[in-house]
Structures are given as C-alpha cells and as structure tokens.
Amino acid sequence: xAGVSQSPSNKxxxxxxxxxxxxxxxxxxxxxxxxxxxxxxGLEFLIYFQGNSAPDKSxxxxxxxxxxxxxxxxxxxxxxxxxxxxxxxYLCASSSSGQRITDTQYFGPGTRLTVL
Amino acid sequence: xxxxxxxxAALSVPEGENLVLNCSFxxxxxxxxxxxxxxxxxxxxxxxxxxxSQREQTSGRLNASLDKSSGRSTLYIAASQPGxxxxxxxxxxxxYGQNFVFGPGTRLSVLP
Numbered sequence: 001x002a003g004v005s006q007s008p009s010n011k012x013x014x015x016x017x018x019x020x021x022x023x024x025x026x027x028x029x030x031x032x033x034x035x036x037x038x039x040x041x042g043l044e045f046l047i048y049f050q051g052n053s054a055p056d057k058s059x060x061x062x063x064x065x066x067x068x069x070x071x072x073x074x075x076x077x078x079x080x081x082x083x084x085x086x087x088x089x090y091l092c093a094s095s096s097s098g099q100r101i102t103d104t105q106y107f108g109p110g111t112r113l114t115v116l
Numbered sequence: 117x118x119x120x121x122x123x124x125a126a127l128s129v130p131e132g133e134n135l136v137l138n139c140s141f142x143x144x145x146x147x148x149x150x151x152x153x154x155x156x157x158x159x160x161x162x163x164x165x166x167x168x169s170q171r172e173q174t175s176g177r178l179n180a181s182l183d184k185s186s187g188r189s190t191l192y193i194a195a196s197q198p199g200x201x202x203x204x205x206x207x208x209x210x211x212y213g214q215n216f217v218f219g220p221g222t223r224l225s226v227l228p
Contacts, residue, residue, distance in 0.1 A: 003159070041220055042219050042220045042221070043216075043218035091159065093160075104162060104165075105160075105216075108159050110159060
C-alpha cells in the first residue's frame, strides 16, 4: 500500500504569513508524529497523536505552532506568523502500534519550508 | 540533558571500502537505538534496531553495535557502493522520555 505522504513538498513563504502542512499517514495507522529537521540539526520532536487520546504537544516550540488530526487520519501542522527560524524540513511519521516505546515509525518525504 | 552526537558530519569514500559511522549518547539508560537512512527528498528508512539488551544487529552488509556503558554505537558498512550514498541518522530512545532523540546525521558519499 501507499506510504506516508506529505504536501506540499516545498513551501516558500514570507515572514509573518501563516502556513499549513499536510500529512496523510498510512491507512490504519493510529499513531502520528510530527518532527522538524533544521539544517545540521537532528530531528526535533514536535507533536504526537495516538487514536482519540489527547495529543502530546510537549515538543511544540511556541504557541505559533499547532496541529490537528481529523478523523484519526489526516493531520495538518499550522505555523502562524512564520519567522525565518521556522525554515526547516517538517517530517511526519505514522505507526500502527499502540506502544509508543516500541513502535516502528514510517516516515513521509517531508515538506521543506523556507521563510523569506 | 539527553543528547545524541554523530561523527563525522560528512564522509567521502571510494567504492568498495569498508567504513564505520559513529554515534554517541550522553545517558546509558536507554531502551533501544535505531539507525536510519535518509535520502534527499525522501523520508527516513529504518535500517537496524538494537534493543538495550543486545550488543549488535546485522542486516546484509550492515552491522550495528551497541556499547551502553560507553554510550556508543557504530554502524559498519562493508564493501560500500554508490547506492549507499545518503545521510545516516542515529536515534536513541532513552528510558526517561517517550521520544527518540536523533543525532544530526553523517552524510556519506560513496564515489564510483
């Protein structure tokens, strides 16, 4: 079946604008993660969704960042009033396991965000 | 603070060479460690997962070792090929915390 997909693949925006990034997880996967990868840095955890449970938002860097997951499937990461330091590759991953400590994550190709 | 580092940041080798990528982590209390491959424009692909009770894992030309006491893991690639060119990421799941902590990666180029 299809893997994790993300759109757009590239997004260029001006400082101060809002952006929405989309993730379509693998069908049937209950867990979904968002990460951010800045140049020369490791992946930084942003947010975790598991089924209908309240999401783990502990990685979101500021209140300009938010994410939703509708119907337990598609997720949207929204960044308001973008800043240049938000420029990064945003990666989404999904997992079929309900065990966060042991799950195997399947990653999407990422969205490269550039804030001018 | 739980941190993961990788050296070298970049590596270029001629085809056929054996090579070693290094990963270090600051806390020996880990649950598992995973090596990923990242190709440009593509997501991460899991290569090897080592549980804390294991010393090594092998898959084809890849061998990953784990030494918890020294906070180190190595990824050994035998008989490297141009198709091995990618960025290799090490990720550690520490006992305290629910998320993988990723290293910055090693960018490998295998020259034909």
